[in-house]
Structure formats: structure tokens, C-alpha cells
Amino acid sequence: MPIKAVWEGQGIRTIGTRASGVRASRAGTSVLIAVLLASGCSHKVHSPAPPRITSEPHFPLGTSSIVVPISGSLDDLARALERQTPKRLWGIDKQLDACVAAKRVDLGIAHVRVLPKLGCRIVGEVTRGHLKLGGSGNRLTIDIPVHATIAAQKVGGVVSKTATGDAIVHAVAQLSITGNWSPSAKVRIAYDWTTPPGIDFLGQRIEFASKADARLKPVIAGLERSLPRELNKLDLRAKLASAWRQGFTSIMLNRERPPAWMRVTPKRLGFGGYTVDRRTLVLTLSADALTETFVGARPADPAATPLPPPAASVGKQGLNFFIPVLADYAQLEPVVHRVLVKRAKKGITLAGIGPVDVAFGKVTIYATSGGRLAIGVQAKAKARNTSLLATKGEVWLTAVPYNVPNSQLIRARDVAITTDTDSETVNLLVSLFKDTSVRDTIAEGLAHDFAPDYQKVLRSARKAIGARREGDFLLSADVTRVENGTLAVTGKGLFLPVRAAGQATITYAPLRR
Structure with missing residues (x-):
């Protein structure tokens, strides 16, 4: 039966029959020497890569x-209200039995009526001027100038008198929205007569403001209907x-x-x-x-x-x-490679081995479990003191990238090697990446400034x-x-x-x- 050599860690075991005798032993020794020489020149290391995760970034809601x-012009609204509000607010034509009350004179012993009450006919009209819209904040104001021309005709059947008066009507609108998004308005009315309409007759003042006030209210109340109607035209x-x-x-x-x-x-x-x-x-x-x-x-x-x-x-x-x-991890890979090459040029000495010549190759970085990065580094290493310690391969490490809140500078910590073996040859690379200076160099390469x-x-x-x-x-x-x-x-x-x-x-x- 032919002899087979099987690599087991640091040694060779032979498989054969007893009939092989000394010949088998000599052949095994030859194979052992050949394998050791071959491995000492260049043994290739294969270590399992950490699992790759493909998770998507998650951002909170x-x-x-x-x-x-939604805006509209006050001027446009004013023009619309002008069109809807008549210039002549109302007219007056009414017979009064007592335009002038009876007048009595005190003679000391009795009151004597010297002037009877006088009837008259009140005619006239109330008109308005241009509406003025304004306000501030949540108050919409509408000012309406009102002018009254009122005549008391045939007072006592004899004399006629004409009176004029002016008022400023103030309407303050509180605008709102109904449940179906229709505008609504609540209008408060305030007005005052700057010159109350009235006439002087026989030493008495006859005022007609109260007669006009009663007619102002329904006019102003109409704004509560016209305002929402015009606002609704904003669609x-x-x-x-x-x-x-x-x-x-x-x-x-x-x-x-x-x-x-x-x-x-x-x-x-x-x-x-x-x-x-x-x-x-x-x-x-x-x-x-x-x-x-x-x-x-x-x-x-x-x-x-x-x-x-x-x-x-x-x-x-x-x-x-x-x-x-x-x-992107592709951004980090060349950076880590550069700093490792720079570190190799300075020279690396490993404890128990001595000076080591190292050539760093391709660097691979991706996400792995536990919030860590997987870093694969291809390398060739050869101890200067012995030709038997030379190896090449890919060694895997992991590291934890981190930053502090509101800092864009990323650093790495807990750089750890995942490859482990009892092989003395493989241990050359393991020792290389367990070296503190090499791991610090990898951490340095993983640092990244997000600021740009x-x-x-x-x-x-x-x-x-x-x-x-x-x-x-x-x-x-x-x-x-x-x-x-x-x-x-x-x-x-x-x-x-x-x-x-x-x-x-x-x-x-x-x-x-």
C-alpha cells in the first residue's frame, strides 16, 4: 500500500501497513522533511471570515x-363688500305726533302750558361712504362712514327744518372655520355719531340719532353673512x-x-x-x-x-x-491599507520571534454581527532569524467603530483577531496581528472624519x-x-x-x- 502524508497542525502522520517496514518509515521521514521545507518557505493560511450582515439603516419616525x-387681499375683500353693501342704507318717511314736546312755564303759583306739542313729518335718508378694512393680529376691522340727511317737515303745520349728521360705524369681525372648512364670521358692532342729526326749533334741540340707530343694526349684521360669503370665494x-x-x-x-x-x-x-x-x-x-x-x-x-x-x-x-x-466601507479599505504599509516600513519586531519582514496586501471591510466591523487583511510575513518561519494568507479581525453624540469623528476600539490555531507557522501571522502596534495601526486606519x-x-x-x-x-x-x-x-x-x-x-x- 502506498504511504499518504496528512497535514495535522504541526506534524505528519503516516498511513500504511505493517508490511511496509523500514521502507515506509524512511519514506515517511523523507516526506516530513519535504513538507517542512515547503511549509517553511511559504505556508498559506486560510481562516474563516466572520459572518457578513446586510442590514439596512433604520431611522426613527x-x-x-x-x-x-392661505392669504387673500384686504383690498379685494373691501371691493367685494363695497359691491354687496348699498350706498343708500335706508330712507325715512314717518309722521310723528310730537316732534316738539309741550312747553310749560312756572309762574310761581302754577305751571302754565304756553306751547302745545307739535307734530311733524320726518323724511330723509342715510347713506354710507367707502368701506375701510384694516386690523391687526386676529382682529379684522371694518369702518363705515355714515351720513344722515333728515328733515322735519311742517312742524306744527308751519315750519320745515333740515338736519344732517355723521357717524362712524365700527365692525370688529372674529373669523373662524366650520367643520367642513367653510369660513364663518362673528361681527361685533360699535358706532358713534360724531355729529348727531338734529335741528334747533323754538329753543329746543330735536335729535334723530335714535331713529337712525335702529336701522344701523340690520345693515351691520349683514356683514356676518357677506364676509364668509366673500371669504368662501377664496375656494x-x-x-x-x-x-x-x-x-x-x-x-x-x-x-x-x-x-x-x-x-x-x-x-x-x-x-x-x-x-x-x-x-x-x-x-x-x-x-x-x-x-x-x-x-x-x-x-x-x-x-x-x-x-x-x-x-x-x-x-x-x-x-x-x-x-x-x-x-462606505470601500472608503475605509485603502486607508487601512496605507497605514499598514507605512507601519511595515518602520519595521516590526515580534516578541519571541524577532524582526519580521511584512508585506500587507488587500484589505476587506464589511459589517458583521454585534455592531462590529470585520477586517480581512492579506499579508506575507517572514521571520529574519529563520527561513522556516515564512507564511502568507488572510487574517480576520473585528473592531467596534464609535463616536460621541454631536461629533462627526469616528474612531475604532476593541480591535481583536479572530484567527486562532496551534500551528507555529500560522502563528507567525497571528502573532503579527496580535501585536499592539499593528492593531493600533488598524484602529488608526478605521478612524474617519464625517465632517466634509x-x-x-x-x-x-x-x-x-x-x-x-x-x-x-x-x-x-x-x-x-x-x-x-x-x-x-x-x-x-x-x-x-x-x-x-x-x-x-x-x-x-x-x-x-
């Missing part, structure tokens, strides 16, 4: 409240339904390295009230939405839901979302959401606060989660067609 102002519900539907979308935050998207899912629409800003009436709404971050291809838009009724209150205003900053990528991604995100059109609506956002969390080891690379916060506004700005 953000909740944002985006301001949605608020249709605009909001369109904005709501278009809000279910995905916005590109970064085009590449990594491609990142913010998916927006509106949840409710809150009514923030009306405000008057100079000559503009602004309805302020707030859309509460979920914001999700995705890396890679554009995510599918969320399914749109019907426009909900106005919420009783709005959330805290602010845009919140996450931006991923990526360090961090700034680039922020600029891209700010540009993406700074002015974005969706149909007839413009999204404008201003990122005012940025902070980054701790590093995540994922199958795609090292991810630094960056949380951005700011203010966002969706403005109705239809394109001219």
Missing part, C-alpha cells in the same frame, strides 16, 4: 408641523384638499452617497386662525405629518387620505427629519427643501438646528444619523396658465 398660510376647501393630497409624497434629500429621501405622510390639519398683516388677510393652518427617512431608491408615496375636518388645535410648529451621512460629508449632505438637504414646488403649492423650509447621534454599523456602510429641525411653510402660489 419624525413628527413635523408644517405651516400652511379654501378645494385648495386645502389639493394641498393635502399633494402632501403625501417623498422629497429627495440627497442625490447620491447615499441617495436619501424624506417621505411625508400628513396626519391632520389644524386651524391656527386668521391674522391681518398690513393689507393681507392670512388664514394660518398647520399640517401635522410623519416624516420618514429612506436610503436608496425612492420609496413609494404613502396612500393619500381624504381631507380631514379642522383639528381643534395644532402641534408645536417645526420640521423634524433625519439625514443619513454614509461612510456631513456638510455636503446638509447643503444638499437644505437645497432640496428650501424651495420645492408641488403643483400650485410651494414648500419652503429653513433648517435652524442640526445634531447628530451615534454611529450605526449597517450592511450599506457606516451611517451617522443626523437630526435636522427647523421651520417649514407651504404657500399657495398657483402657476400662471
